[in-house]
Amino acid sequence: MSKEMSKDMCGCPGAAMQDFRGEQETKEETGKRQSQLRQWPLQLHLISPLAPYYQKADVLLSADCVAFTVGDFHKDFLKGKSLAIACPKLDEGQDIYVEKIKSLIDDAKINTLTVMIMQVPCCGGLVALAKEALKAAKRKIPVKAIVVSLQGDVLSEEWVGD
Amino acid sequence: MKKYLNTPIKEIITNFPQVGNILEAYNIGCVPCTLGSCLLKDIVSIHNLPKDQESELMYRIEKVLYPDRDVKKPIIGNLLQKEAPRELKYSPPIKRLVDEHVLIKQLLTLMPKVIANIDMESDFDRQIILDSLDFIRFYADKFHHAKEEDILFEYTDKNLDIIKTMLADHETARAHVRAVFAALKTQDKKSIIENLNAYCALLAEHIKKEDEILYPWIDRGLTTKQVGELFARFNEAEEKMNMEVIEKCKRFIAELAQKVTKLKGRE
Ligand SMILES: [Fe+2]
Ligand SMILES: [Fe+2]
Numbered sequence: 001m002s003k004e005m006s007k008d009m010c011g012c013p014g015a016a017m018q019d020f021r022g023e024q025e026t027k028e029e030t031g032k033r034q035s036q037l038r039q040w041p042l043q044l045h046l047i048s049p050l051a052p053y054y055q056k057a058d059v060l061l062s063a064d065c066v067a068f069t070v071g072d073f074h075k076d077f078l079k080g081k082s083l084a085i086a087c088p089k090l091d092e093g094q095d096i097y098v099e100k101i102k103s104l105i106d107d108a109k110i111n112t113l114t115v116m117i118m119q120v121p122c123c124g125g126l127v128a129l130a131k132e133a134l135k136a137a138k139r140k141i142p143v144k145a146i147v148v149s150l151q152g153d154v155l156s157e158e159w160v161g162d
Numbered sequence: 163m164k165k166y167l168n169t170p171i172k173e174i175i176t177n178f179p180q181v182g183n184i185l186e187a188y189n190i191g192c193v194p195c196t197l198g199s200c201l202l203k204d205i206v207s208i209h210n211l212p213k214d215q216e217s218e219l220m221y222r223i224e225k226v227l228y229p230d231r232d233v234k235k236p237i238i239g240n241l242l243q244k245e246a247p248r249e250l251k252y253s254p255p256i257k258r259l260v261d262e263h264v265l266i267k268q269l270l271t272l273m274p275k276v277i278a279n280i281d282m283e284s285d286f287d288r289q290i291i292l293d294s295l296d297f298i299r300f301y302a303d304k305f306h307h308a309k310e311e312d313i314l315f316e317y318t319d320k321n322l323d324i325i326k327t328m329l330a331d332h333e334t335a336r337a338h339v340r341a342v343f344a345a346l347k348t349q350d351k352k353s354i355i356e357n358l359n360a361y362c363a364l365l366a367e368h369i370k371k372e373d374e375i376l377y378p379w380i381d382r383g384l385t386t387k388q389v390g391e392l393f394a395r396f397n398e399a400e401e402k403m404n405m406e407v408i409e410k411c412k413r414f415i416a417e418l419a420q421k422v423t424k425l426k427g428r429e
Contacts, residue, residue: 060389141393158251
């Protein structure tokens, strides 16, 4: 079927099957890469905005799939940031997500928020949640949205206006 | 060519005026620049032209500097298919400065109309000049220029010629304002008009340079962390200011267009 999208039952492009086999470089990689993760937990329902690693931090809010898609996720995007992950399509209790993000902005007084999502339409919901939280928060901070393709390339990177 | 890359642009343009014309063709306005001490290499890199255009620009300049040399013409794609002009996207703190420019530019647009109809005997007219000066002092200078000088430029090398030029512009602007105040005391209408005109011309050019060249260049060099810091420092600086005065400045600009029509109607 190659790269072309299959028509799945529900017609949702976010769940359309794609096959990337044979498109990777076969070159052997050597050396060991260090994890840039500096905290636990990560899931947005589990994290506490009061945790020390969020205070005044640059926070990365990543859609679950992103880390598996972007080859250099740790080195290029996670490094130097505190993390929270969520899925805007499947997770329940998204109103709690808005409250959590708002608390990161107001209580943890985070410096910036970078929202990283997949190009599939349903993933845009995560940026919408962040915008909603920013609107409700007392503090204002710069928020950036990065969209990555299904094969891990950055498609766009821009500051989100409030 | 290396020698010229490290030469201040004014010196090059003085000796080879054609270089000035070439730069203008690429919207690089070094000819009217007040200092002209930027090095050719910095000018080329700061303007961040598309690769094609940059090599074509360098080729044309080199041809002028070394007319006898066999300079290789770069292979350039179809110039008719020019890249669409790149839309400037600023980070939130830089965007805030650009938005402040919008208000300042409104004054710059209305000022010639004020000047053309000014009657120094009229209290109403004198008050417009005084209010304009307040706007310039509190909004353009204390509120806006202070953010540039005390905060934004900290993220650059203050010894860079482009930053020195910007700081020199701010000083020249302040000198014009002082001169208008002095001229108001002596009722010297000619000096008031001259200095206001000079201020507007200077600031219009200055803002254009910042919006199109300096700010995008600084923005490209900022990390996400620095963007957040800059944003927070602008907020802190504004919290220390008397926002009542700033609001008054905004109201003044909103009402100025209306007032200008009154000046005209009196004729
Ligand atoms: Fe300036
Ligand atoms: Fe400015």
